[in-house]
Amino acid sequence: MANVPVQRMSNLMAKTLRDDPADAEVLSHKLLVRAGYVRRTAAGVWTWLPLGKRVLANVERIVREEMDAIGAQEVLLPALLPREPYDATGRWDEYGPELFRLQDRKGGDYLLGPTHEEIFTLIVKDQATSYKDLPVILYQIQTKFRDEARPRAGILRGREFLMKDSYSFDLEDEGLAQSYALHRQAYQRIFERLGLDYRICAATAGAMGGSKSEEFLAPAAAGEDTFADCPNCDFAANTEAITYELAPVDGSGVAAAEEIPTPDTPTIETLAASLGVPASATLKNLLVKVDGEIVAVGVPGDREVDMGKVEAHFAPAAVELVTADDFADRADLVRGYVGPQGLEKVTYIADPRVAPGTAWITGANKEHTHAKNVVAGRDFEVDTYVDVVVVQEGDPCPKCGTGLKLDRAIEIGHIFQLGRKYADALKLDVLGQQGKPVRVTMGSYGVGVSRAVAALAEQTADEQGLCWPREVAPADVHVVAAGKALQTELALDVAEKLAAAGLRVLCDDRPGVSPGVKFTDAELIGVPQILVAGRRSAEGVLELKDRKTGEREELTVDEAIARLV
Numbered sequence: 001m002a003n004v005p006v007q008r009m010s011n012l013m014a015k016t017l018r019d020d021p022a023d024a025e026v027l028s029h030k031l032l033v034r035a036g037y038v039r040r041t042a043a044g045v046w047t048w049l050p051l052g053k054r055v056l057a058n059v060e061r062i063v064r065e066e067m068d069a070i071g072a073q074e075v076l077l078p079a080l081l082p083r084e085p086y087d088a089t090g091r092w093d094e095y096g097p098e099l100f101r102l103q104d105r106k107g108g109d110y111l112l113g114p115t116h117e118e119i120f121t122l123i124v125k126d127q128a129t130s131y132k133d134l135p136v137i138l139y140q141i142q143t144k145f146r147d148e149a150r151p152r153a154g155i156l157r158g159r160e161f162l163m164k165d166s167y168s169f170d171l172e173d174e175g176l177a178q179s180y181a182l183h184r185q186a187y188q189r190i191f192e193r194l195g196l197d198y199r200i201c202a203a204t205a206g207a208m209g210g211s212k213s214e215e216f217l218a219p220a221a222a223g224e225d226t227f228a229d230c231p232n233c234d235f236a237a238n239t240e241a242i243t244y245e246l247a248p249v250d251g252s253g254v255a256a257a258e259e260i261p262t263p264d265t266p267t268i269e270t271l272a273a274s275l276g277v278p279a280s281a282t283l284k285n286l287l288v289k290v291d292g293e294i295v296a297v298g299v300p301g302d303r304e305v306d307m308g309k310v311e312a313h314f315a316p317a318a319v320e321l322v323t324a325d326d327f328a329d330r331a332d333l334v335r336g337y338v339g340p341q342g343l344e345k346v347t348y349i350a351d352p353r354v355a356p357g358t359a360w361i362t363g364a365n366k367e368h369t370h371a372k373n374v375v376a377g378r379d380f381e382v383d384t385y386v387d388v389v390v391v392q393e394g395d396p397c398p399k400c401g402t403g404l405k406l407d408r409a410i411e412i413g414h415i416f417q418l419g420r421k422y423a424d425a426l427k428l429d430v431l432g433q434q435g436k437p438v439r440v441t442m443g444s445y446g447v448g449v450s451r452a453v454a455a456l457a458e459q460t461a462d463e464q465g466l467c468w469p470r471e472v473a474p475a476d477v478h479v480v481a482a483g484k485a486l487q488t489e490l491a492l493d494v495a496e497k498l499a500a501a502g503l504r505v506l507c508d509d510r511p512g513v514s515p516g517v518k519f520t521d522a523e524l525i526g527v528p529q530i531l532v533a534g535r536r537s538a539e540g541v542l543e544l545k546d547r548k549t550g551e552r553e554e555l556t557v558d559e560a561i562a563r564l565v
């Protein structure tokens with residue numbers, strides 16, 4: 001590999017900042033902006049400056065190497081996609097408000113791809129004709145677009161972001177299981193090489209559809225997912241995925257509400273019992289139907305609630321419409337967004353513990369409307385297939401009964417066995433061994449490439465700033481000229497020698513910047529080794545500092561080179 005020239009800080013396009021950006025809520029956002037890695041261009045839309053781009057490219061390289069290693073073939077699909085295939089699978093409508101839809105000058109409908117199952121299916125339909133063409137795994141590393149409701153976590157949740165997505169195509173279920181297992185292993189290698197602490201958790205399939213699915217979750221306070229971990233057995237799951245079977249309720253709908261007198265406020269126990277879940281559970285993501293029509297769904301993919309419909313059906317019966325203020329001090333129990341006006345969006349519906357006997361129906365499009373005193377089974381039908389119960393700390397492990405531990409985490413990867421959902425919708429068949437068409441079975445697999453950069457920043461940063469593992473760091477060594485001409489000369493000399501030996505070198509040669517500022521910036525930027533030409537430069541002695549441990553050591557130029565290469 002060709003040597004990389006020394007990157008001098010004197011002409012590096014990266015301005016470090018002393019203060020956190022005003023809009024930054026999470027650590028990675030603060031540090032990546034302050035250290036000059038990224039700049040915000042619009043809400044959830046980011047520019048990668050040179051240091052950031054290097055880290056991003058390193059993550060991409062690791063992902064690419066591990067995908068290639070399982071025999072996956074890299075392609076590049078467009079981000080601008082026609083509507084028709086998404087109509088064929090129903091996702092043009094079902095994807096909801098997260099989908100960026102647009103029109104061309106002729107009025108044709110397009111979308112910016114949030115994920116590419118449809119288009120990959122069509123490519124294989126075009127290219128593969130016989131069973132001999134399968135199995136195949138295709139992948140791309142590409143920009144994705146999702147109009148996230150609250151892109152507030154910096155790079156962690158962009159509206160434009162980089163994803164590695166791959167898709168497997170097999171003839172048989174066993175083949176799909178094999179492709180899935182290959183991805184699972186590749187992802188383990190990717191996240192280990194990235195230096196991320198992660199758990200593999202059972203997950204729900206969400207907007208992708210399909211059956212088996214697991215998430216790779218990186219524990220971090222900034223995470224927006226919660227995973228339950230059993231201290232006693234190997235059970236680990238996103239709390240979204242821990243489900244309790246609800247007894248099907250006769251869908252009597254609201255019409256029946258008049259015939260049923262409003263009951264005395266039931267206790268938590270009776271409400272929970274009526275839904276067939278443990279009393280300690282918080283309900284979320286119920287599918288709510290009023291007169292057979294879906295009015296509220298809290299599952300990923302956010303179908304919006306039509307509050308008009310809810311109001312028309314519920315009010316003025318026993319149901320009271322309330323405002324977000326009623327939830328304001330209940331934020332801890334509600335998964336949603338707490339904004340200046342209190343709780344602004346709630347994605348779940350009933351919490352028997354907050355107010356026994358009531359359920360709230362809320363939606364993304366009418367943020368401050370909630371219905372109270374709704375009784376499940378009387379006022380709405382609870383469907384059995386999207387019920388999810390959010391588990392509380394200490395709830396019994398579904399496998400062994402031990403009290404579960406709950407932690408926040410960032411979803412860095414997600415693998416799905418899709419089955420034949422997309423192949424059915426788009427009629428993807430190949431000729432089988434017997435000469436008859438065989439429907440193909442698929443998997444879909446994603447790594448949040450840009451998100452991984454932020455997740456890594458979250459997990460590795462300390463009080464001084466970023467602190468990258470070597471393989472993803474923007475440089476191997478950060479040489480600091482701490483002094484005047486003599487120090488700068490030595491620093492540049494050693495920097496050139498290190499670069500000639502194949503290292504990636506950042507050299508702080510900025511004239512007129514004090515050693516103190518340079519040290520602070522070096523810590524903030526987070527290159528794993530910091531080599532300082534300072535006090536003893538005249539003797540040719542440098543100080544090597546390990547960014548992570550803080551250990552220091554005085555070395556000659558030759559010793560430093562020997563140590564670092």
Ligand code: ATP
Nearest residue numbers: 148156157158161163411412413414446447448451
């Ligand atoms: P989340 O639950 O965080 O919204 P998701 O489940 O919608 O993520 P997937 O559809 O599973 O995401 O996409 C695959 C991967 O892409 C995710 O595991 C995550 O790492 C990454 N990803 C998803 N949305 C974003 C985003 N808005 N910004 C950055 N990365 C994202």
Ligand code: MG
Nearest residue numbers: 098146300301
């Ligand atoms: Mg999402």
Ligand code: MG
Nearest residue numbers: 206225300411
């Ligand atoms: Mg998710």
Ligand code: MG
Nearest residue numbers: 206411413414
């Ligand atoms: Mg996911």
